[in-house]
Amino acid sequence: MKPAIEIRNLGKRYKLTTSPPYVALRDVISDSVKNIFSKKKKPENSFWALQDIDFDIEPGERVGIIGRNGAGKSTLLKIISRITPPTTGNAIVRGRVGSLLEVGTGFHPELTGRENIYLNGSILGLKKAEINKQLDAIIEFSGVEKFIDTPLKHYSSGMQLRLAFSVAAHLEPEILLIDEVLAVGDMEFQKKCLGKMEEVSKKDGRTILFVSHNLKAINDFCQKALLLDKGKMVLYDKVKTITNAYITSLDTGKIERKLRLKTSKSIYFSSIKAVDGSRKSKFVFSNGEKIAIIISVENNDWQNDFTIGFGLNCFPKGRILISHKVCKSINMKLAKEFIVWLPIDELTPNSYSIDISILDDKKEILDSMMDALSFEIALANTKFEGLGYDYGIISKELTWQDI
Amino acid sequence: MEKLITNIKPPSGLSIGLKELWQYRELFYFFTWRDIKVKYKQTYLGILWALLQPLGMMLIFTFLFSKTWKIDSGPIAYPIFVLSGLICWNLFSSSVSHAGESMIQNAHIIKKIYFPRLIIPCSAMLVALFDFLIAFIIFMVLCPVLKQPYDWTAIIYFPAGILLSLLAAAGLGFFLAALNVKFRDFRYALPFLLQVLFFASQVIYPLQSVQQSFYKYLLALNPMNAAIELFRAPLSPVSPDMRIVAIGVTSALLLFVIGLFYFRKTEAYFADLA
Numbered sequence: 001m002k003p004a005i006e007i008r009n010l011g012k013r014y015k016l017t018t019s020p021p022y023v024a025l026r027d028v029i030s031d032s033v034k035n036i037f038s039k040k041k042k043p044e045n046s047f048w049a050l051q052d053i054d055f056d057i058e059p060g061e062r063v064g065i066i067g068r069n070g071a072g073k074s075t076l077l078k079i080i081s082r083i084t085p086p087t088t089g090n091a092i093v094r095g096r097v098g099s100l101l102e103v104g105t106g107f108h109p110e111l112t113g114r115e116n117i118y119l120n121g122s123i124l125g126l127k128k129a130e131i132n133k134q135l136d137a138i139i140e141f142s143g144v145e146k147f148i149d150t151p152l153k154h155y156s157s158g159m160q161l162r163l164a165f166s167v168a169a170h171l172e173p174e175i176l177l178i179d180e181v182l183a184v185g186d187m188e189f190q191k192k193c194l195g196k197m198e199e200v201s202k203k204d205g206r207t208i209l210f211v212s213h214n215l216k217a218i219n220d221f222c223q224k225a226l227l228l229d230k231g232k233m234v235l236y237d238k239v240k241t242i243t244n245a246y247i248t249s250l251d252t253g254k255i256e257r258k259l260r261l262k263t264s265k266s267i268y269f270s271s272i273k274a275v276d277g278s279r280k281s282k283f284v285f286s287n288g289e290k291i292a293i294i295i296s297v298e299n300n301d302w303q304n305d306f307t308i309g310f311g312l313n314c315f316p317k318g319r320i321l322i323s324h325k326v327c328k329s330i331n332m333k334l335a336k337e338f339i340v341w342l343p344i345d346e347l348t349p350n351s352y353s354i355d356i357s358i359l360d361d362k363k364e365i366l367d368s369m370m371d372a373l374s375f376e377i378a379l380a381n382t383k384f385e386g387l388g389y390d391y392g393i394i395s396k397e398l399t400w401q402d403i
Numbered sequence: 404m405e406k407l408i409t410n411i412k413p414p415s416g417l418s419i420g421l422k423e424l425w426q427y428r429e430l431f432y433f434f435t436w437r438d439i440k441v442k443y444k445q446t447y448l449g450i451l452w453a454l455l456q457p458l459g460m461m462l463i464f465t466f467l468f469s470k471t472w473k474i475d476s477g478p479i480a481y482p483i484f485v486l487s488g489l490i491c492w493n494l495f496s497s498s499v500s501h502a503g504e505s506m507i508q509n510a511h512i513i514k515k516i517y518f519p520r521l522i523i524p525c526s527a528m529l530v531a532l533f534d535f536l537i538a539f540i541i542f543m544v545l546c547p548v549l550k551q552p553y554d555w556t557a558i559i560y561f562p563a564g565i566l567l568s569l570l571a572a573a574g575l576g577f578f579l580a581a582l583n584v585k586f587r588d589f590r591y592a593l594p595f596l597l598q599v600l601f602f603a604s605q606v607i608y609p610l611q612s613v614q615q616s617f618y619k620y621l622l623a624l625n626p627m628n629a630a631i632e633l634f635r636a637p638l639s640p641v642s643p644d645m646r647i648v649a650i651g652v653t654s655a656l657l658l659f660v661i662g663l664f665y666f667r668k669t670e671a672y673f674a675d676l677a
Contacts, residue, residue, distance in 0.1 A: 082411055082517035085671040091411040105515040108437060110444045122433040123516055
């Protein structure tokens with residue numbers, strides 16, 4: 001049998017723009033006028049989001065895609081789902097592709113739940129007859145039967161999400177692309193969805209490509225995995241091999257993350273890393289260790305006071321704490337480092353990520369970055385070992401008393 | 404079951420992609436259905452609005468230009484003259500403006516899901532066509548009421564006028580839809596452009612009343628003059644000016660080809676730009 005997906009020498013180049021991606025006609029005209037008068041050609045600013053990607057996926061395989069932020073994971077899925085074209089190479093896809101890049105795409109608040117099922121279903125590639133056939137199952141699975149003929153704008157966001165997932169879970173493409181959609185929604189419903197997907201994929205031999213930061217989910221769900229780094233393919237192998245390689249690659253000191261090389265921002269984040277008690281960079285922290293994050297800021301020309309802050313997110317549950325510090329102005333062209341110790345004793349074994357931002361005195365954002373850093377707290381040798389699946393987000397000893 | 408095989412490559416060459424459009428016909432239907440449904444939701448009068456607007460304009464224009472300024476509309480009674488022009492013009496202008504805005508309005512979908520992008524401006528135009536058909540039925544009813552007969556040639560001329568309006572609107576609409584993704588300037592230029600085109604179309608005045616033939620044929624480059632000329636033909640004993648029609652059809656075809664190919668050429672990158 002031929003592979004479900006054959007990827008050959010695939011590459012995608014983006015042009016770098018400092019302004020928003022859409023352009024004002026004025027700039028194009030003024031630029032071309034400038035170009036007439038100056039012989040200098042502007043150097044083309046571009047970067048390869050993906051380069052030389054080469055691999056096959058056999059029908060029925062479940063493949064995880066792992067890599068840091070900006071490794072090209074989402075770009076790869078976007079190319080396979082044909083949202084954006086590649087710059088080089090090609091991909092042969094055998095079978096109908098369903099993508100869960102965004103659940104609930106095309107939901108319209110004025111239409112009823114039922115109408116939205118038809119609309120969303122057809123956008124996701126279902127035929128009308130298929131939706132008719134599945135309608136009852138979709139409605140039942142979503143658990144919003146009572147409101148199915150009410151306009152969507154009267155739904156809570158949770159209900160909208162359940163309806164969206166429900167349509168998505170009933171897609172029957174031969175190849176399914178999933179991009180960390182499971183980061184949203186309540187836990188119980190997520191499990192229901194993952195269960196449903198696993199059930200259909202095992203039953204019908206569906207091919208699945210799964211992009212996630214959650215190594216545990218990838219480990220549980222996939223057989224093989226692809227490791228990407230800065231747009232290049234590092235390794236494509238059994239999932240265990242890949243997750244181990246990923247963790248060790250992160251563990252050997254390469255985890256300091258350079259955030260911005262060159263920017264026009266007046267003050268910006270230049271790097272961030274997570275360190276243990278001896279200031280050694282790490283990705284996985286175990287019980288008993290200390291954790292701190294070290295954030296470096298560089299100043300181009302900012303002369304006022306500023307506030308630096310971060311938010312700690314627990315994957316997949318969301319923001320668990322924030323912290324900030326008001327700083328006096330620093331000299332121009334100067335770098336500054338901050339270290340913040342995290343309360344590891346109160347964190348549970350989970351994946352964490354950090355969002356960072358710098359604000360000016362009017363609380364306007366000077367620089368910010370979502371998921372600038374991620375790290376994990378290992379389960380091994382903690383009091384949680386063997387205690388099931390979900391350990392919550394706060395680790396706290398409580399007193400039990402007989403009464 | 405036969406497997407769908409897709410070869411994803413860097414964009415090259417130009418084709419209209421009719422086969423693919425046909426594969427996605429259900430999505431086409433659902434987009435149009437959504438837009439029509441949403442348009443009249445939470446309005447008290449619902450699709451009556453599709454009638455009130457042209458009828459209201461007809462009354463205003465009749466009062467202004469027939470009673471006050473006394474424009475000579477030839478053998479056709481002025482209210483019918485202006486209404487026939489207005490419904491064609493409305494078909495054209497709302498097609499162009501809906502299609503022109505459509506890509507930006509649906510950017511969130513374009514960035515997430517693949518389908519032939521041409522579906523979006525086309526379904527936006529179908530919404531305008533739906534409004535037109537309602538107004539058209541009233542127009543057909545109103546003609547005998549206002550003692551304005553139309554002859555059997557209407558079977559040819561009405562559809563010809565409608566098709567020509569749609570062809571021109573599609574050309575301009577595709578072109579603007581694609582441009583809008585890249586240059587947001589066209590959002591602001593569009594109402595102005597349509598206003599200019601309105602006065603350059605024979606909606607409130609007959610093109611034959613333009614004395615200098617140079618200006619008359621210059622105005623004929625606006626395909627809506629030919630479309631309205633055809634549409635009004637069954638109402639009048641005078642046969643349509645075929646030179647105007649020929650110029651208009653040529654420019655509409657040209658517009659259509661340019662618009663379509665510009666759209667097809669740039670559509671692959673919509674998701675990166677939108």
